[in-house]
Amino acid sequence: MNNRFKNEYLAHTSPRPESGWKAHAKRIMSNPLGQFGLLGLLLAITQLLNIAGIVPRSIMTTIAFVSIYSIAAIGFCLLLGYSGLASLGTAGFMGLGIYLCHYGLQEWQISILPAFLIAGIASIVIGFVVGFVSLRIEGIYLAIMTLALSEIIVKLLKTIKGSTLIIRGVNLNFFGIPLSNNAVYFTIIVVLVMLLVGTANLINSPTGRAMVAMKSSVAAAQAMGISLLKYRLLAFIISTLFAGIAGFFYHAYLPGISPTTATILTLSMSLNILGAVIIGGAKSLWGTLVGTFVIYGFQSIFLQNIAFFNENPAFMMMVTGVLIILVVMFYPGGFAQMLFTFRLWLKKMTKKWRIYRYGIEE
Amino acid sequence: MAYLLGKYVDFLTQRVTFYKSRTSLYADFEVEHLKDIDDAANRKIELRIAKNARLYATADYEASDKKEVFEGTSKLEIAAYQKKLRMRYRIEREKARRAIAKLAEEDKSGEQIKLIDQNLASFEASLAEELEAYKAKRHIAFEKSLERDLSKAKPTAQELEALKSRLTADNETYTAAVNAKREAKRAKFVRSNKARIAKLEGKLNNFQAKLKVQLERIQQDSYALPEGVILRAENLCMFFGGVKAVNDLTFDVKQGEIFGLIGPNGAGKTTVFNCITQFNKPTSGHLYLRNRLDEVVNLNKLAVHNVILQGIVRTFQNLEVVKEVSVLDNLLIAAHRQYQSNFFIHMLHLPILRLEEKVIRARADKVLAFMGLSLYRDWYAWGLPYGVLKKIEIARTLMADPHLIILDEPAAGLNDSETVELANLIRRIRDEYKCTILLVEHDMGLVMDVCDNILAISFGKKLAQGSAKEIQSNKDVQAAYLGAPEEVER
Numbered sequence: 001m002n003n004r005f006k007n008e009y010l011a012h013t014s015p016r017p018e019s020g021w022k023a024h025a026k027r028i029m030s031n032p033l034g035q036f037g038l039l040g041l042l043l044a045i046t047q048l049l050n051i052a053g054i055v056p057r058s059i060m061t062t063i064a065f066v067s068i069y070s071i072a073a074i075g076f077c078l079l080l081g082y083s084g085l086a087s088l089g090t091a092g093f094m095g096l097g098i099y100l101c102h103y104g105l106q107e108w109q110i111s112i113l114p115a116f117l118i119a120g121i122a123s124i125v126i127g128f129v130v131g132f133v134s135l136r137i138e139g140i141y142l143a144i145m146t147l148a149l150s151e152i153i154v155k156l157l158k159t160i161k162g163s164t165l166i167i168r169g170v171n172l173n174f175f176g177i178p179l180s181n182n183a184v185y186f187t188i189i190v191v192l193v194m195l196l197v198g199t200a201n202l203i204n205s206p207t208g209r210a211m212v213a214m215k216s217s218v219a220a221a222q223a224m225g226i227s228l229l230k231y232r233l234l235a236f237i238i239s240t241l242f243a244g245i246a247g248f249f250y251h252a253y254l255p256g257i258s259p260t261t262a263t264i265l266t267l268s269m270s271l272n273i274l275g276a277v278i279i280g281g282a283k284s285l286w287g288t289l290v291g292t293f294v295i296y297g298f299q300s301i302f303l304q305n306i307a308f309f310n311e312n313p314a315f316m317m318m319v320t321g322v323l324i325i326l327v328v329m330f331y332p333g334g335f336a337q338m339l340f341t342f343r344l345w346l347k348k349m350t351k352k353w354r355i356y357r358y359g360i361e362e
Numbered sequence: 363m364a365y366l367l368g369k370y371v372d373f374l375t376q377r378v379t380f381y382k383s384r385t386s387l388y389a390d391f392e393v394e395h396l397k398d399i400d401d402a403a404n405r406k407i408e409l410r411i412a413k414n415a416r417l418y419a420t421a422d423y424e425a426s427d428k429k430e431v432f433e434g435t436s437k438l439e440i441a442a443y444q445k446k447l448r449m450r451y452r453i454e455r456e457k458a459r460r461a462i463a464k465l466a467e468e469d470k471s472g473e474q475i476k477l478i479d480q481n482l483a484s485f486e487a488s489l490a491e492e493l494e495a496y497k498a499k500r501h502i503a504f505e506k507s508l509e510r511d512l513s514k515a516k517p518t519a520q521e522l523e524a525l526k527s528r529l530t531a532d533n534e535t536y537t538a539a540v541n542a543k544r545e546a547k548r549a550k551f552v553r554s555n556k557a558r559i560a561k562l563e564g565k566l567n568n569f570q571a572k573l574k575v576q577l578e579r580i581q582q583d584s585y586a587l588p589e590g591v592i593l594r595a596e597n598l599c600m601f602f603g604g605v606k607a608v609n610d611l612t613f614d615v616k617q618g619e620i621f622g623l624i625g626p627n628g629a630g631k632t633t634v635f636n637c638i639t640q641f642n643k644p645t646s647g648h649l650y651l652r653n654r655l656d657e658v659v660n661l662n663k664l665a666v667h668n669v670i671l672q673g674i675v676r677t678f679q680n681l682e683v684v685k686e687v688s689v690l691d692n693l694l695i696a697a698h699r700q701y702q703s704n705f706f707i708h709m710l711h712l713p714i715l716r717l718e719e720k721v722i723r724a725r726a727d728k729v730l731a732f733m734g735l736s737l738y739r740d741w742y743a744w745g746l747p748y749g750v751l752k753k754i755e756i757a758r759t760l761m762a763d764p765h766l767i768i769l770d771e772p773a774a775g776l777n778d779s780e781t782v783e784l785a786n787l788i789r790r791i792r793d794e795y796k797c798t799i800l801l802v803e804h805d806m807g808l809v810m811d812v813c814d815n816i817l818a819i820s821f822g823k824k825l826a827q828g829s830a831k832e833i834q835s836n837k838d839v840q841a842a843y844l845g846a847p848e849e850v851e852r
Contacts, residue, residue: 004503004507005428005431005432005435005504005507006420006423008435008438008439009419009423009431009434009435010416010419010420010423012434012435012438013419014412014415014416014419016412016416198709198710201708201709201710201711202705202708202709204711205708205709205711205715206694206698206701206703206708207705207708207709208708209687209691209694209695209698210695210698212684212686212687212695213684213687213695213698216684216685216686216687217682217683217684219641219678219682220678220682220683220684220695221695222641222666222667223639223641223666223669223670223675223676223678223682224670224695224696224698224699224758224762225667225668225669225670225671225698225699225762226667226695226698227665227667228667234705283686356456357453357456358449358452358453358456359452359455359456359459361452
């Protein structure tokens, strides 16, 4: 029997019901665990390639730091993009994470898990206190208030220990098993993915909706039974906690930090995170990740390979700066908006191209 | 000690509301889940029937008159091929058109243009030839396959009949099996759900009993509202510095009526509403509400975000729709207090949250259908027309399980026909949701049409209260709106 005619016949008489791997993949990629899990898998594979000797070490270090800063950035994204609160205290809370990591691992010599828990709980407590003090005011005043409190925290930390913070390799262990730099990297990836998934879930839950309502209209939120203080405090504590976690892993990945010269303990850190969230798109987690990459990873991964920039490092900053200005000028919604506009543009162009090629249908 | 006791009572009240909502949640979930079970079973059956139909179609192809089948499918295949050729022709035509446009100025005699036209026509003819060739090729291929097939044995009509009866039997047995399974599943779910609800009710009763004991210990002497009165304002005053926005206002709102509050601009109408919903804490005076549970609540003691728990929901004069989320999400925001799951459940998306979402989303869909907003369900509220935004605000109040709805100028910005529609809508809401409606409005037509009871105020003071006719004939009200007669004369 001739297959060709049979298949044509079957296609027209009884079509096959929809199924298959495509539908399956679509379903998996539609939930945050699938999306961010894939991202984590890619990052892990890059590290494996590095171990195999294909990807250079410098790129790995950049990716690790971008991942660490991303943790702080997603917390800040929840605070700024979804709750509408501007804070400039990220540096202080990251510093807190760094010092707690140092004290936990090096001075008290406990294993990494309890040290992590201590850092997390301390971040929550400090976040609660700072938030309770400062969340009565809004907008730019809140930013100034958090900036001041963050400076106080940093000053205090530097007074407690101003000399170089060093964690010796033996002290970085998981209940006796010493952790190499690669192991710390994998931990960072796992934590990043977990926090991303958690945040994405939160955004799509009643809590996230309450935060958006609060940002958009205070009166409506209150009339609908949303307690302003509760949700503001919640967003603030989450952002503090994420910053603390980022600081913790920053020190775990980079065992030697000098507090007096490190940029991580200055205002520029807070502003960079703010910039990353804004150019990425304040209401998009993927946008935030891209924004963090542009601010922290773009230079050392792409520009450093070009001879001109390698000779004149000052121009690298300029390129990033111009990029940021252009994005904010033409796409106030950041990279997320850019992508959206690009999609619309693509649709329009396809239509135009069809008319150019085939003419208008009569 | 008294403070601790108060906290304990608060805790017990909270537990009671928690278990109450959980109980009703599972009761609502039963309907949704049973629907889901049905859908899954139906889909399974559908798939099996489609598969069997495919099997039969394969056999039928071999048995049936091949030429007929061939002609049937050929039509579609040839149409597809024709479409391809058409696209090719359109490309050529576009090229020719452009070439002609270029030549139009240089070529005065028009010979070259003629040539291009001729070429295009010949190309079209060649395409037609190609189509014929395709048809012929197809036909030859089919003849060959027919020859090949004739040499093979083909299923007889009897065999085909047997196959058909076999497949039908299979369909029936499979459907029966799936249905049996479905029934078992349904029964199992209903049983477990009943057990769960019974358990929750047990806990609920336990807490309720405890609460009753504690309340008796405290012996609150609650304010006695007369029967049928849902809201009472008693000597309500609201001063902003020296401005007396509301001054010694006393009124009663009866259960199930539509109560209108009117007055000239700056009379303090919105301030009264803000006082009721606790956006402004009254300077003095009392506000009492009889809630769904027949308890009398002193509203002044509640925080702004807890007022909704007593069933008081409001809309706003200048629309306060959350514009950066979809219309459905706006309704879900209004149902915020009906979610009993906490922050950690939200972060991990545990099954209980999915269950709550399902039930509440189904309810939101019902409200959207009631308001006629189903079309806008997944639209962003950004950029929707004004009338729709107004409707979203009203839909939001319905979503929050209302007992007393407060509408602040619902007809502002609507045209006449929309206002008439709104009047009907307000009545429908009152009848379907069994709630009381309190509204401020400048559109006298609407107020006189829809309100059972009207209160006129001016500069924060009560002018008159009564039915529409009484208000219309009241001298004070006329003076407040149109100016006093003496002034006019002067």
